[in-house]
Amino acid sequence: MKKFSRFGQKFTQQSGILQLMADLGQANQSENPNICMLGGGNPASIPAAEAIYQKEMHTMLENPESFNQMLGFYDGPQGSDKFIDILVNLLNQRYDWGLTRKNICLTNGSQSSFFNLFNLLAGEMDDGSHKQVLLPLAPEYIGYFDQGISENMFVAQRPIIEHISDFVFKYHIDFDALEQQLDNNPDIAAICASRPTNPTGNVLTDEEMARLDTLAQKKNIPLIIDNAYGFPFPGAIYMDVNPHWHDNIVLTMSLSKMGLPGARTGIVIANEEIIAAMSAINAVTALAPNSIGACLVSRLIESGEAMHLRENIIRPFYKEKSQSAAKLAERIFTGLPVKIHKPEGAFFLWIWCQKLPISTTELYQRLTARDVYVIPSENFFPNKEDDWKHQTECLRITYTQSETVLERGLNIISEELRKAYSE
Numbered sequence: 351m352k353k354f355s356r357f358g359q360k361f362t363q364q365s366g367i368l369q370l371m372a373d374l375g376q377a378n379q380s381e382n383p384n385i386c387m388l389g390g391g392n393p394a395s396i397p398a399a400e401a402i403y404q405k406e407m408h409t410m411l412e413n414p415e416s417f418n419q420m421l422g423f424y425d426g427p428q429g430s431d432k433f434i435d436i437l438v439n440l441l442n443q444r445y446d447w448g449l450t451r452k453n454i455c456l457t458n459g460s461q462s463s464f465f466n467l468f469n470l471l472a473g474e475m476d477d478g479s480h481k482q483v484l485l486p487l488a489p490e491y492i493g494y495f496d497q498g499i500s501e502n503m504f505v506a507q508r509p510i511i512e513h514i515s516d517f518v519f520k521y522h523i524d525f526d527a528l529e530q531q532l533d534n535n536p537d538i539a540a541i542c543a544s545r546p547t548n549p550t551g552n553v554l555t556d557e558e559m560a561r562l563d564t565l566a567q568k569k570n571i572p573l574i575i576d577n578a579y580g581f582p583f584p585g586a587i588y589m590d591v592n593p594h595w596h597d598n599i600v601l602t603m604s605l606s607k608m609g610l611p612g613a614r615t616g617i618v619i620a621n622e623e624i625i626a627a628m629s630a631i632n633a634v635t636a637l638a639p640n641s642i643g644a645c646l647v648s649r650l651i652e653s654g655e656a657m658h659l660r661e662n663i664i665r666p667f668y669k670e671k672s673q674s675a676a677k678l679a680e681r682i683f684t685g686l687p688v689k690i691h692k693p694e695g696a697f698f699l700w701i702w703c704q705k706l707p708i709s710t711t712e713l714y715q716r717l718t719a720r721d722v723y724v725i726p727s728e729n730f731f732p733n734k735e736d737d738w739k740h741q742t743e744c745l746r747i748t749y750t751q752s753e754t755v756l757e758r759g760l761n762i763i764s765e766e767l768r769k770a771y772s773e
C-alpha cells in the first residue's frame with residue numbers, strides 16, 4: 351500500500367466524478383449493444399457539426415503554417431493571443447462588455463478552470479481562516495465537489511420548488527436563506543452557479559442572476575457563472591435570457607459542448623487580477639493551455655460560421671431533443687409519482703421520483719445491472735441533509751443519445767421504478 355500525501359489521498363478517493371467518468375469510459379468501449387448510456391455529459395454526435403469541424407481540420411492539416419501553429423508551439427500561459435483577440439471582439443460586439451485581452455485566459459477545459467479558480471479563491475488563507483464557495487442552488491454540477499485541495503470547500507443552499515404542472519417542477523434560489531447564509535458565514539469567498547445547470551437543465555432567470563450579482567457585490571466577493579452550455583456557444587438555452595459580465599463576475603465557457611470535448615479548451619472571462627493569477631497557475635501546472643481547440647475554431651468564429659453552426663444546427667438540435675425527451679418521459683412514466691424539472695437548457699432530464707422507497711443509489715445499481723447508466727441524485731448535493739429526502743429521490747439522465755436508446759432506457763427505468771414502488 352503506497353503512502354500518498356494528503357493531496358494524493360484526497361484526489362484518489364472514491365468520488366462521484368470518478369465513478370461517472372469510469373462508467374462513461376467503460377460504456378463507450380463496451381461492445382455490448384444493449385447498453386443505454388444515459389449517464390455522461392458527453393455532447394451528442396451531430397453529423398452536420400462534425401462535418402464542419404472535420405473540413406476545418408483538413409484545411410488546417412494541409413496548410414503547413416496552421417498545422418504548425420496548432421501542434422508545433424507552446425502558447426503563452428494565458429493561451430493563444432489570436433484566439434483571445436477573436437473572443438474579445440466577438441463578446442464586445444455581441445454584448446458590449448468592454449473586454450480587453452487582459453480579461454480572458456484559456457485553460458485545458460472548464461474542469462481545469464474550476465480546479466484553479468476554486469483553489470485560488472477559497473481554502474486555507476494567510477490569516478488562518480478557511481474560505482468556502484457558496485453554491486446558491488443545489489443540486490449542482492457533480493464535477494465541483496471534489497476539487498478543493500482542502501476539505502469542506504463548498505456550502506450549498508436548498509432551493510424553493512415551484513410545481514408547474516402535474517409532471518413538471520422548477521427550482522428557484524431561496525434568497526432569504528441565501529442572504530442569511532452570507533450574513534452569518536464570513537468565510538464565503540465566492541458564489542458559483544452553473545447556468546444552464548448541470549444536472550437539472552434549470553436556467554436561472556435574469557432576475558435571479560441580477561439578485562446574485564447584487565449580493566456578491568455587496569459582500570465584495572466574485573460571482574462565478576459556469577456558462578458551459580450557455581451563450582454565445584453552444585447556446586443550449588431554450589429560454590429568453592441574457593448573459594451578463596462585469597469586473598466582479600467570472601464567466602466561464604468551454605468548447606466541449608459545441609461538440610469538441612476532446613479539444614479540452616476552457617475559457618475564463620474575469621477581471622485582470624484573476625486572469626493574471628489563472629495564467630500564472632497555467633504556467634506552473636501545464637506550461638500552456640491546449641492550442642488545438644483555439645486553432646480549430648478561430649477562423650470559424652471570425653467568419654461567422656461558428657454562430658451559424660450554433661444558431662442553425664446545435665441549438666435547434668438540443669431544443670428539439672429536450673422537448674421530445676420530456677414528452678417521451680411523460681408518456682412512459684404515466685401513473686408513477688414522478689416529475690421532471692422543466693428542461694430549460696443543457697442536455698439533461700432531472701427526474702424526481704417522489705417518496706421513492708429506495709435511494710436512487712440503490713436504483714442506480716439495479717439499473718446498471720440491466721445495462722442502463724444514469725446518475726443518482728445523491729451525487730449532486732455536496733452537503734448531505736438527513737431531513738431532506740429529495741436529495742435521494744432524483745436521477746439525472748442525458749438525452750443526447752438516439753431516440754431508440756433513450757426510449758429503451760426510460761422504459762427500463764420505468765419498470766424498475768414500478769417494482770420499487772410496489773416493494
Ligand SMILES: Cc1ncc(COP(=O)(O)O)c(C=O)c1O
Pocket residue numbers: 391458459460461462491493544547548576578603604605606611615616
Ligand atoms: C456545468 C459544467 N461545467 C463544467 C464542465 C466541464 O467541462 P469541460 O472540462 O469539458 O470544459 C461540465 C462538463 O460536463 C459541466 O457540465
